[in-house]
Amino acid sequence: IDKLNRDKHLEKEEWVTLLSGYTDDDRAYAAGIAREISNSRFGNKIFIRGIVEFSNVCKNDCYYCGIRRSNTNVQRYRLTPDEILDCCDEGYELGFRTFVLQSGEDKSYTNDTLCDIVRRIKAAHPDCAVTLSLGELTYDEYKALREAGADRYLLRHETADKAHYEKLHPAEMSWDNRMECLKYLKELGYQTGAGIMVGSPYQTAECIAEDMLFFESFKPEMIGIGPFLPHKDTPFRDEPKGSYELTLFLLSLCRILLPDVLLPATTALGTIRPNGREEGVKAGANVIMPNLSPTAVRKKYMLYDNKICTGDESAQCRGCLEMRMKSIGYEVAVSRGDHI
Ligand code: 5AD
Incomplete structure (x- = not known):
C-alpha cells in the first residue's frame, strides 16, 4: 500500500498478492491514506450528481x-x-449542478433526439454539467453529443480481462468494442x-489486477465501482453477491492510485449495507449519485x-443524503464538481 502510494504503480503480481491476502488492518490502513488524499483535494465536500434513468428498454x-x-x-x-427536462429542473432547485442521463441501450431515441435533450438542458441550466450513460455508440454519435454540450x-x-468479459455477456457483445468506445x-x-x-x-484477483492496471494506463476521470x-430474473440469480469489504478496499486503492479521480460511493454499495455509502466516503469516495427519476418509474x-431509494421522491433523497453526509462530518457541495 505504501509502495502504491509512493509509485502510483504496482506490478500485476503485486496487485494479485495485495488483493488475495489483505487483512482488516490493511483495509483500515489504505482507507486512512485514501481519506487523507481525498480530504486534501476536496476537503469535507461531497459532489452530488442527479441521475435520470430515462428508459429501461435495452437491446443488450x-x-x-x-x-x-x-x-x-x-x-x-x-x-x-x-x-427528462422536468426532472432536471426539479434537480436544479434541489441544488444539483450535474445531471446524469442514463438508460438501457434503447435505439428508439435517435441521436438527434438525444442531442436535442442535451442542448435543452444546457440552455435551461448553463451552469450545469451533463453526464451521459447510454452504453456503446458510434464515434460520430459520441461526437455529436459532445458538440451538443455533453461534458x-x-x-x-x-x-479488463477479455475472457472474463465473455463470461458476463453473450457473444453478440464485444470487449474490444467496449474498449474502443472508451478510447x-x-x-x-x-x-x-x-x-x-x-x-x-x-x-478472480487476476481480473481485478488487470482492472487496476487498466485504470493506471487509461486514467479515467471517474471510476464507478x-x-x-x-437479480432474480437473470442467469446469475443464484450467484453470490460481491464482497462489501473488498469494494471498500478497492475504493481506497483507486483513490491512492489516481488521487484526483471522481469516485462515487455507489447505490449498489448503499444496497449491500445500510451505511455503505457513508463507509464508501470514509474509504476515499467523494461523489454520491442520487436518483432524480419520477417516483412512478423508479422500481x-x-x-x-x-x-435502495426506489420509493422516495427526489427531495426526500436529497434531504436524506444531506443528513447522512453530515453524520460523518461531510457536506454536500452545490457545484458541477468537474475533474481537476
Ligand atoms: N449488480 C451490480 N451492478 C450491476 N450493474 C448492472 N447489473 C448489476 C448487478 N446485477 C452495473 C453495471 C453497469 C452499471 C450501469 O450497473 O456495471 O455498467
Whole structure:
C-alpha cells in the first residue's frame, strides 16, 4: 500500500498478492491514506450528481443485469424529452449542478433526439454539467453529443480481462468494442468514467489486477465501482453477491492510485449495507449519485434486487443524503464538481 502510494504503480503480481491476502488492518490502513488524499483535494465536500434513468428498454442481454432484453418481467418505460427536462429542473432547485442521463441501450431515441435533450438542458441550466450513460455508440454519435454540450460519459468497462468479459455477456457483445468506445470518449474530450462490479461471477484477483492496471494506463476521470448483486430474473440469480469489504478496499486503492479521480460511493454499495455509502466516503469516495427519476418509474429500473431509494421522491433523497453526509462530518457541495 505504501509502495502504491509512493509509485502510483504496482506490478500485476503485486496487485494479485495485495488483493488475495489483505487483512482488516490493511483495509483500515489504505482507507486512512485514501481519506487523507481525498480530504486534501476536496476537503469535507461531497459532489452530488442527479441521475435520470430515462428508459429501461435495452437491446443488450448482459447476464447480470435486471433490465436485460430477455427479462419479460420488466415493465418497460420511456420518459419523453419534456419529462427528462422536468426532472432536471426539479434537480436544479434541489441544488444539483450535474445531471446524469442514463438508460438501457434503447435505439428508439435517435441521436438527434438525444442531442436535442442535451442542448435543452444546457440552455435551461448553463451552469450545469451533463453526464451521459447510454452504453456503446458510434464515434460520430459520441461526437455529436459532445458538440451538443455533453461534458462527461460513464461507460463501465466491466472487466479488463477479455475472457472474463465473455463470461458476463453473450457473444453478440464485444470487449474490444467496449474498449474502443472508451478510447473514443477520451479522444473527444469527455471526462470519462470506467468501472467494474466487485465480485461479478468468474472474477478472480487476476481480473481485478488487470482492472487496476487498466485504470493506471487509461486514467479515467471517474471510476464507478460497486458490488455485484444478483437479480432474480437473470442467469446469475443464484450467484453470490460481491464482497462489501473488498469494494471498500478497492475504493481506497483507486483513490491512492489516481488521487484526483471522481469516485462515487455507489447505490449498489448503499444496497449491500445500510451505511455503505457513508463507509464508501470514509474509504476515499467523494461523489454520491442520487436518483432524480419520477417516483412512478423508479422500481422499473432494477439492475439488481432490493435497490435502495426506489420509493422516495427526489427531495426526500436529497434531504436524506444531506443528513447522512453530515453524520460523518461531510457536506454536500452545490457545484458541477468537474475533474481537476
Ligand atoms: N449488480 C451490480 N451492478 C450491476 N450493474 C448492472 N447489473 C448489476 C448487478 N446485477 C452495473 C453495471 C453497469 C452499471 C450501469 O450497473 O456495471 O455498467
